[in-house]
Amino acid sequence: xxxxxxxxxxxxxxxxxxxxxxxxxxxxxxxxxxxxxxxxxxxxxxxxxxxxxxxxxxxxxxxxxxxxxxxxxxxxxxxxxxxxxxxxxxxxxxxxxxxxxxxxxxxxxxxxxxxxxxxxxxxxxxxxxxxxxxxxxxxxxxxxxxxxxxxxxxxxxxxxxxxxxxxxxxxxxxxxxxxxxxxxxxxxxxxxxxxxxxxxxxxxxxxxxxxxxxxxxxxxxxxxxxxxxxxxxxxxxxxxxxxxxxxxxxxxxxxxxxxxxxxxxxxxxxxxxxxxxxxxxxxxxxxxxxxxxxxxxxxxxxxxxxxxxxxxxxxxxxxxxxxxxxxxxxxxxxxxxxxxxxxxxxxxxxxxxxxxxxxxxxxxxxxxxxxxxxxxxxxxxxxxxxxxxxxxxxxxxxxxxxxxxxxxxxxxxxxxxxxxxxxxxxxxxxxxxxxxxxxxxxxxxxxxxxxxxxxxxxxxxxxxxxxxxxxxxxxxxxx
Numbered sequence: 200x201x202x203x204x205x206x207x208x209x210x211x212x213x214x215x216x217x218x219x220x221x222x223x224x225x226x227x228x229x230x231x232x233x234x235x236x237x238x239x240x241x242x243x244x245x246x247x248x249x250x251x252x253x254x255x256x257x258x259x260x261x262x263x264x265x266x267x268x269x270x271x272x273x274x275x276x277x278x279x280x281x282x283x284x285x286x287x288x289x290x291x292x293x294x295x296x297x298x299x300x301x302x303x304x305x306x307x308x309x310x311x312x313x314x315x316x317x318x319x320x321x322x323x324x325x326x327x328x329x330x331x332x333x334x335x336x337x338x339x340x341x342x343x344x345x346x347x348x349x350x351x352x353x354x355x356x357x358x359x360x361x362x363x364x365x366x367x368x369x370x371x372x373x374x375x376x377x378x379x380x381x382x383x384x385x386x387x388x389x390x391x392x393x394x395x396x397x398x399x400x401x402x403x404x405x406x407x408x409x410x411x412x413x414x415x416x417x418x419x420x421x422x423x424x425x426x427x428x429x430x431x432x433x434x435x436x437x438x439x440x441x442x443x444x445x446x447x448x449x450x451x452x453x454x455x456x457x458x459x460x461x462x463x464x465x466x467x468x469x470x471x472x473x474x475x476x477x478x479x480x481x482x483x484x485x486x487x488x489x490x491x492x493x494x495x496x497x498x499x500x501x502x503x504x505x506x507x508x509x510x511x512x513x514x515x516x517x518x519x520x521x522x523x524x525x526x527x528x529x530x531x532x533x534x535x536x537x538x539x540x541x542x543x544x545x546x547x548x549x550x551x552x553x554x555x556x557x558x559x560x561x562x563x564x565x566x567x568x569x570x571x572x573x574x575x576x577x578x579x580x581x582x583x584x585x586x587x588x589x590x591x592x593x594x595x596x597x598x599x600x601x602x603x604x605x606x607x608x609x610x611x612x613x614x615x616x617x618x619x620x621x622x623x624x625x626x627x628x629x630x631x632x633x634x635x636x637x638x639x640x641x642x643x644x645x646x647x648x649x650x651x652x653x654x655x656x657x658x659x660x661x662x663x664x665x666x667x668x669x670x671x672x673x674x675x676x677x678x
Contacts, residue, residue: 258288572639581607
């Protein structure tokens with residue numbers, strides 16, 4: 200469920216804030232609409248019951264007076280005179296409900312309270328709601344009044360509220376009526392238009408504010424990615440946006456400058472170390488020629504070579520993050536084949552299989568160094584190596600996957616990540632001939648990451664046991 204929710208959520212800051220705002224507005228408008236409907240229904244109920252009470256009160260107080268322009272008492276029996284919302288009050292000997300009548304207990308209770316508040320004591324009070332078509336005294340001319348103007352007139356009522364009041368037990372009943380207005384059809388339209396207007400104002404305003412925040416943040420993100428690849432302080436972005444974002448950009452620019460200065464100091468220091476160490480090592484290589492003991496002289500020469508090789512690895516690892524050679528299209532199949540041929544010429548057991556033609560932008564010198572490190576490790580720890588290459592589509596990109604396999608003892612699963620740390624070796628001795636300096640995998644992974652790829656180590660299982668180690672180099676075929 201959480202994964203589905205995460206997939207539906209927008210990925211950007213602007214999208215998430217706008218979605219949260221839209222959901223909050225929808226909830227608020229839903230609550231507002233519910234309260235509005237409730238208040239409107241309550242108001243309509245009060246309006247209807249007060250209209251019934253008003254008609255009943257006037258009729259009861261003036262029941263012994265003759266109506267205007269008429270002679271005699273209030274008409275006993277049907278009164279077909281028209282009122283503004285239905286027939287006028289009538290006095291009947293007995294009141295009988297119809298089968299279609301719906302009792303309204305709340306209206307009955309409220310009408311009793313209102314009449315009592317007017318000092319009108321009633322023996323019985325009854326309020327029912329019935330369809331207009333079923334009411335025998337609903338004058339056709341009154342019903343016609345609501346439809347004479349067609350769609351331009353007010354909505355036509357469909358039911359009538361009938362109130363019956365008996366003053367004394369066994370006495371006549373006063374019957375009053377009022378039409379029940381239908382629900383306002385424009386209320387929902389009004390709420391929708393109101394919601395759209397609020398959305399347009401608030402969401403539009405928030406979108407402009409978020410854009411002012413998100414645009415410099417997006418530029419800063421792009422700049423961070425660019426700096427991570429190039430380590431160059433050139434092309435810093437100009438601070439813009441709100442004050443907090445501007446301060447963040449200023450701080451990041453200062454951080455870039457400081458990192459660049461540290462990297463430059465490191466390069467200068469390493470260059471000086473390399474120069475200061477290689478010069479005396481070269482002189483020492485010349486001086487050992489004066490040693491008469493051939494065996495001792497060979498040991499000294501090998502020691503010097505080991506020191507020079509380790510020094511080269513250290514300097515290469517330091518420079519891998521800031522390569523000076525350009526990126527050029529490289530045919531990987533030819534590059535891999537040439538490296539394998541070098542080992543074959545030296546009599547090493549290296550097998551090449553499944554080599555499709557693949558071209559990618561790369562720094563060929565660095566890739567050669569990475570592949571030599573991987574093949575050299577395989578030969579050092581198992582005596583043989585098998586190299587394969589294939590094209591794989593993953594994560595929406597095409598990759599060149601170069602795998603160097605050996606038949607050694609593999610690496611314990613808990614130590615695989617540790618093998619990428621500098622000066623960590625699978626062979627515990629410090630013998631350079633058997634274990635190297637412990638920088639090969641570190642340098643190979645750094646080269647892979649320099650090209651936007653990765654290096655993966657995994658034990659290969661054969662017949663339920665470890666059958667060797669696979670060092671897989673993933674390189675993107677496009678930038």
